[in-house]
Amino acid sequence: MIITTLSMFLFASVPASPRELVYPEYVFTVPSPVEYTEVLDNGIRVFIAENKELPLIQVGVVFEGGGYLDSPDEVGLTSMMASLMRSGGTTTVSAEEIDEAFAYLAASASVSGGSTTITASLNSLSSNFKESFPLFLDVIMMPGFQEDRVALAKTNVLEGLKQRNDQASSILRREFSSKMFGDSYLGRKPVSSSIELIDVTLLQKKHARVISPTNATFSIIGDFDKDEMVAYLNTTIGGWMGPSGVSTPPAVVSTYTPGIYYVDQDVPQGGVRIGIRSVQQGDPDVEAMEVMNYILGGGGFGSRITQSVRSREGLAYSAGSQFSASPWGDGVWGAGYESKSSTVALAAELIFDEIERIQTVAVTSEELDQAKKAIIEQFPSMFTSKSDTLGVFISDEIRGVVPGYWEDYREKINAVTSDDILRVANRLLDPQKMVVVVVGNWSEIKDGDIDGRSSMEKISVIVGGGVTELPVRDPLTLQVTGGM
Numbered sequence: 001m002i003i004t005t006l007s008m009f010l011f012a013s014v015p016a017s018p019r020e021l022v023y024p025e026y027v028f029t030v031p032s033p034v035e036y037t038e039v040l041d042n043g044i045r046v047f048i049a050e051n052k053e054l055p056l057i058q059v060g061v062v063f064e065g066g067g068y069l070d071s072p073d074e075v076g077l078t079s080m081m082a083s084l085m086r087s088g089g090t091t092t093v094s095a096e097e098i099d100e101a102f103a104y105l106a107a108s109a110s111v112s113g114g115s116t117t118i119t120a121s122l123n124s125l126s127s128n129f130k131e132s133f134p135l136f137l138d139v140i141m142m143p144g145f146q147e148d149r150v151a152l153a154k155t156n157v158l159e160g161l162k163q164r165n166d167q168a169s170s171i172l173r174r175e176f177s178s179k180m181f182g183d184s185y186l187g188r189k190p191v192s193s194s195i196e197l198i199d200v201t202l203l204q205k206k207h208a209r210v211i212s213p214t215n216a217t218f219s220i221i222g223d224f225d226k227d228e229m230v231a232y233l234n235t236t237i238g239g240w241m242g243p244s245g246v247s248t249p250p251a252v253v254s255t256y257t258p259g260i261y262y263v264d265q266d267v268p269q270g271g272v273r274i275g276i277r278s279v280q281q282g283d284p285d286v287e288a289m290e291v292m293n294y295i296l297g298g299g300g301f302g303s304r305i306t307q308s309v310r311s312r313e314g315l316a317y318s319a320g321s322q323f324s325a326s327p328w329g330d331g332v333w334g335a336g337y338e339s340k341s342s343t344v345a346l347a348a349e350l351i352f353d354e355i356e357r358i359q360t361v362a363v364t365s366e367e368l369d370q371a372k373k374a375i376i377e378q379f380p381s382m383f384t385s386k387s388d389t390l391g392v393f394i395s396d397e398i399r400g401v402v403p404g405y406w407e408d409y410r411e412k413i414n415a416v417t418s419d420d421i422l423r424v425a426n427r428l429l430d431p432q433k434m435v436v437v438v439v440g441n442w443s444e445i446k447d448g449d450i451d452g453r454s455s456m457e458k459i460s461v462i463v464g465g466g467v468t469e470l471p472v473r474d475p476l477t478l479q480v481t482g483g484m
Contacts, residue, residue, distance in 0.1 A: 028380040030406045033393040038230050040238040047219040047393045049386040050226050057129045057222030058387060059122040059136065062394050065210035065246040067115040068185040076157065076190030077198055081206045082113030084153055085120070089144035098139065107132040109139060115186060116249050116328075117398060118210060126223040130232070137236060140211060145203045157195050164475040168267045172439040175263060175470055176273040179435045180332055182254035192476040212242030217397050219390040248400075251329035259465020260456055262438040262445070263472060270344035270440030274351060275334040276433055281327040281399065287412040288420040289323055289333075289428055294371040295421065296358050297321025297335055297351075302370070304354045305335060315339045315347040327399040333428055341444035349454040352431055352462050359425045362418040376410045432464035442469070 015021055038046045070077050086109055089095035102109055107124040109132075120140055124132035164170055174189060181187035218237070220229065254277065279285065290298075297305035297320040309319035319337035326332075339347045383389045396405070436459060438445065446467075448455035460467050471480040 028383075030409075031383055031389050033396070033403075036390060036393065038233075040230075041234050042213055042238055042240060044213050044237060044240070045217050045397070046230070046233060047217070047390040048226060048229065049221045049390060050224060051221050051386050052223050055126045055223050057122075057124050057126050057220065057224060059124075059133065060219040060390070060394070061120045061140065062217050062398060063118040063120075063210055063212075063215050064116070064248070064398055065215060066113055066117050066249075067188075068249040069206070069210065069246060070185065070188075070194075072183070072188065073194060074197065074202070075188045075194045077194070077202060077206055078118070078210065079113040079190075080153055080157065080195070080198055081203045081210075082111045082118045084145055084150060084203060085143040085207070085211075086111040086139055087153065088149040089146040090138045091142045091144045093135075093138065093144075095144070095146045095149050098135070101135055102132070105132050105135075107135075109136050111139070129224075133236065141240065143203075143207060145200045147200065150198070150200060150203070154195055154198060157190070158192060158476070161190065161192060161195070161476050165472065168265050168269075168271055168439045171263055171265065172271040172273060172437060175261065175439070176275060176334075176435075176437045179256050179261060179437060180254060180275055180277065180334075181252055182256070184252040184254065185249070186252055187254070189478060191478050208243075210246060212245060213237065213240045214242055215245040217394050219394055221386050221390060249328040252326070253329060256435055257465055258433050258435055258463050260436045260438065260460050260463065260467045261470050262440070262442050262456075262467070263470045264442040265439055265472075266441055267439075268340065268441075269338045270341050270438055270445050271336075271338045272344060272348060273334055273336045273437045274348065275332055275435055275437075276428070276430065277330040278323060278333045278428060279325050280330055281325045282402065283325060285420075285424045285427065286325050287409070288416045288424045289325075290375065291368070291371050291413060291416045292358065292421045292424050292428075293321055293323035293333065294375060295363055295367050296354060296425075298323060299371060299374060304358070305351055308350045308354055309337060309339075309347050313343075313346070313350065315343045315350070319347065319351075327401075341441050342449050344438065344440060344445045345448040345454040345456045345459055348436060348456075348459045349462070352459070355425070355429050355431060359422065359429060363421050365418070368416070368418055368421065372413050372416060375413050379410060382406075431462050434463050435465075436463055437470075 033047065036047045036049055038048055040046060065078070067075070067078050087095060089098055093101070105124065105128050107122065107128070109120070109122045111118065111120040122132060122136040164174070178187050220233070279289065295304060297303045300306065300320070301311070303320060306320050309315050310317065316337040316339045319335075321333065321335040323333045324331035335351050337347055382392055446456045448458075456467060473479060474481045
């Protein structure tokens with residue numbers, strides 16, 4: 001009798017259809033960096049969070065200063081310096097002994113350099129953290145740049161440079177970057193001469209310039225007591241002193257002539273990137289541009305470019321667009337795809353058709369609502385874990401994001417209207433100022449599809465420029481290898 005009554009109760013509470021399921025409202029509150037911030041005795045800012053789910057501790061440190069500090073003849077120096085901090089030993093411990101010590105402690109450490117920052121991380125068991133952390137600090141503060149490891153690193157980089165023309169996609173990325181960013185630090189690439197001149201002296205000078213406590217932001221997450229950890233950090237890095245920090249990255253300005261630029265390669269598909277410089281971080285139209293781009297090409301399978309190029313015409317496996325706003329100069333809006341040679345021009349024309357449509361016809365309320373809802377509902381994923389959360393805080397610190405920006409971010413997205421979409425699409429997406437970079441078999445690409453629906457000559461009229469062949473460059477020197 002009891003079992004029968006219980007069964008009746010359970011079945012009575014099951015909805016007749018999934019459509020009748022009712023879920024509680026999900027309320028997400030943006031974490032405040034203030035709750036996670038500590039400042040050590042020497043002024044180092046630390047984002048700290050306890051997490052006792054596993055007996056682990058994760059440490060991250062970001063130093064402002066990256067590839068933008070490399071002069072034109074030493075491109076690649078900062079990146080190599082960063083990797084050799086970990087692989088090149090310390091002034092007191094050989095590289096081999098460092099490797100063995102981390103392995104013995106079941107800890108892992110890494111250091112890498114990017115265009116604007118150097119990032120180091122340590123993953124350690126909480127039980128031996130006080131053995132792993134000093135070793136990690138030795139790697140950061142006192143790298144030895146062991147001669148044989150420096151030689152090995154240079155050899156590996158040079159071998160990588162030799163392969164830069166092996167993939168058409170690599171050529172496409174390089175040439176598109178060159179067009180978008182010119183001879184700035186974002187457009188420059190390492191060459192054999194810049195790598196060959198690297199020696200221990202240059203590495204030490206670069207390390208002394210960038211790796212300083214005045215230039216560092218730490219994060220630490222894991223199985224510890226917060227107050228005890230702060231006290232421990234003050235006894236280790238709290239007394240670390242160093243020179244003042246480096247300057248912020250320079251504003252990147254790039255001028256280019258709109259039009260089509262191609263690299264002739266004997267490959268079965270043509271790779272295409274379409275681009276234009278966008279706006280700077282903090283521009284009042286950033287949120288509207290995010291929504292606009294989501295509808296146009298950034299929203300996956302539901303976006304207009306993907307629907308037009310991939311779903312309806314079947315011209316590319318993947319097609320879409322991206323939008324970014326930079327804290328140090330204008331960002332980039334870009335679209336891209338790969339298609340068989342004969343349909344490269346047709347796919348490009350379809351993208352420009354979608355650009356014209358979003359500039360002239362108001363988006364539907366369904367499209368607008370779906371885009372805003374998707375962006376807003378995806379937003380909490382930025383803070384899924386404490387590690388993700390502290391990562392956002394550090395990124396905001398480095399990029400100079402206005403305090404409190406994320407607190408009303410969803411309200412700004414939700415306030416975007418269809419009129420805003422029309423306005424920012426016309427402000428941002430001027431085809432007459434765009435470049436189209438193509439890598440592929442030009443003789444099969446230029447005349448377009450067999451039905452005559454489009455051609456690269458027609459695309460050149462749309463973007464307001466001519467058609468220019470870019471020479472194949474030597475992978476080691478990036479100099480022209482021969483005839484056009």
